[in-house]
Amino acid sequence: MFWPWCSAQGDTGISNTQILDERATEAGSAWLPVIVIPLFLVAPALWNGYPLLQWDTGGYLARWYEGYLVPSRSTVFGLYLHWGEGSSFWLNLGLQALATLWILQLTLRVLGLSQPLRLLWIGLLLILTTALPWLASMLLTDIFAGLSVLALFVMATQAGRISPLEKCALFGFVAFASATHSATLGVLFGLCCAGWIAYPLLRRQIALSGLVQASMTIVAGAAMLLAANFALSGQLAWTPGGTGVAFGRMLQDGIVAQYLKDHCSREKLKLCPYRNELPPTADDFLWGNSMFNKLGRFEGMNDEMGFIVKQSLAAYPLWQTKAAAVATAEQLMHVATGEGTNGWVPHTYGIIERYIPSQTQPMRAAHQQHWDIDFALVNWLHVPVALASMLAAAAIAGHAIWRRRRDDIALLAATVTLALLGNAVICGIISGPHDRYGARLVWIATFTVLVAAARHFGGERTAP
Template sequence: MSITTDQLRARAAGSLWLRLAAVALPLLMIAPALWNGYPLLQWDTGGYLARWYEGYLVPSRSTVFGLYLHYGEGFGFWINLAVQSLATLWLLQLTLRVLGLMQTFRFVAISLSLMLSTALPWLASMLLTDIFAGLSVLALFLLVVGASRTSTLEKISLFVFTAFAAATHSATLGVLLGLCAAGWMVRPFLGGRLPLAGLTQASLTIVAGGLMLVSANYALSGKLAWTPGGYGVAFGRMMQDGIVAQYLNDRCPRERYKLCPYRNALPASADEFLWGKSMFNTLGRFDGMNEEMGTIVVQSLKDYPAWQAGAALRAMGQQLLHVATGEGTNGWIPHTRGIIERYIPAQAAPMRAARQQNWGVNFDDVNWLHVPVALASMLALVALLAHALASRRLDDLTLLAVTVTLALLGNAFICGVISGPHDRYGARMVWVATFVVLTAAARRWGEDDKAR
């Protein structure tokens, strides 16, 4: 069959689009860092960077992610951003392909829309675990649902990526574990829609991620242990809700706690207590207070179950609404700056010269768009699920929408209940809802075009 001139031109144009996208999209995905002149840093970045050098475990700082950052030091951490950018684009296109919706123009349009209207490029431009939270949800979905439409190499890559993401942060591991548990519970009702092999592989990523984390902890600290800090973070949230003060008032007359003398002077926020200049420092921080905080957390759950349940539901609801981009990413990051200057002096000069370190990064303008887009995306996701339920349409896109909805709820519960509501925890996950909504809209437009 002969090929017409118009067909040749169309193929050439498509090939040009593909080449342009292959070059431009990875750079645009980390455009905030390129504009900043250095990878974006956050309050917590220094704690991860220091793990290689300090050789001991600290609360909520994954050694796995610390090692990942360490291996990028010689390249000014730009190699880390390259990995994050390429991994993001790979998972976006692979998801579209598994859904049967992959077209070059559609992929470029959706990618650009996400870059302009969500926190995604800011997350990809940052030396922090947050980019892997949302990406891991897509990877887990692809492992389960896309088993018959992905190659062996892709399955291995998805497995390794998901296990790594689980090892970077306990909240991410918790969300993935919850998704797997939900998958096993509904599988008897869905049968072949959730293949046994895919669900098993997805579940094993949690095991692999846990082993990865414990192994890294042992390699760096000599301790065969999980990353510490769970009780301290939960204690901070309970203190913020007033539960700790009530518990101390009830117990201190007959029991001796280190915090009893301070029960009427507790800080108003968990962040002020754990990271500010509070009695927590005076009493030995985590080393001196971990046992007592654990006791108070466990006992207060028993003593005030209704109060705890109400506080948890409020925190979860509030967390769903905390979605602004950029929390903790400003010019005031003294710990992270100090870690870089002490342990990686070669990076000190370019770090100091960046816009962020000179207070040139402001998220007010981007959040004018990001926040309403995020909130609208969650509402649209609910509408999408309601329409699918009404029409009894359970296709792969609906399964993805269900997966993302459960991930958002799980993330809000884990982060809101344990750490307390923060914009950072919402922003790192909600962009996936926008991706699902854009994908559904693209499919609808495609169906309308075919109908014409």
């Protein structure tokens, strides 16, 4: 075996030294994205001097200490944050950066695009042009939304190209991601439903075993959340808050005010005396200094808000339908980076000062707490890139359907487009349009476009 190999070397004029040099260069380039991408993903936090915080962060942190359930705050994610407290949460950011690198690399690998330098330039373009590094640098569930969509895609459509260990790791990751936020779980559930609907037509593209495994992650995530809620609060219950959030969106659309106007003459509701004083937005009502506080917040108002939500759905079906369509369209356009990531997060400050006083000083010294973060320049680039990426991803999926092409890039584009639409429906209709809900997911559209460009210009064969 040795001699023919040596003879071939002599015939081609390539020396052993040259081969060793080439292999050393390849090994070095393989490590380059492993070092550079995670470092740049947490660069905003490194510059800040402390992990980035958001208004919701404090609610998650408090779950371990307060031991009861609050609206829209997953105990699973609260436990995840508590695990990293001893490192001032840098362990959490490190894990988020490495998970991002892993999912990006794995997606490129199963698509046949796993060259290290390609991973590097795609990663750096995502870091420059999308919200990805801000999501990875923040103590919030948002980074797991987009990653879980890509992980679900790999699990369901590329089962034959990943090892049993990778299948187990993806299963655990998607289950955890779905347990961190109800909207993420809803998007993943919708994708699984779409997968089952499309399976009879796409038997060659969608592996039955992968689709079953992907669907079971939703069940596992729900079980994980119920178990964590029971362990921390003693209640075998889902995280509360969906009704209150939906009520806020209807209030913002004027539906609640109209319902009170039409029914307060014959129904005794706590909000009736305030029907002419309702604040203009859901955020002002739920989180501002409104009558909601006087009436007992969620504990005192849950039943009444749920009653008004159900009754107004029946009372104004056309209005509700129109409002839902408008909210979905607006949510698709709300993609700016940085909503809620400024110096005004007093609840989170208070939670850290109360329960983790040792971190008060570094938290207060961070740039964020001095209002040094300005996303205006960032969004000058991020917003047009996000909107163009969504259109391009949808165009790739639409072109494939029109031409009846069923390759893996088309399937990825269709998955991402459905995820973005599902996210807009869930978040827009229930919570009302917010930039944060769009920015946390739209970067996977940019990733899809970059993957399609790499496939097209790299000359690799499109996998059938």
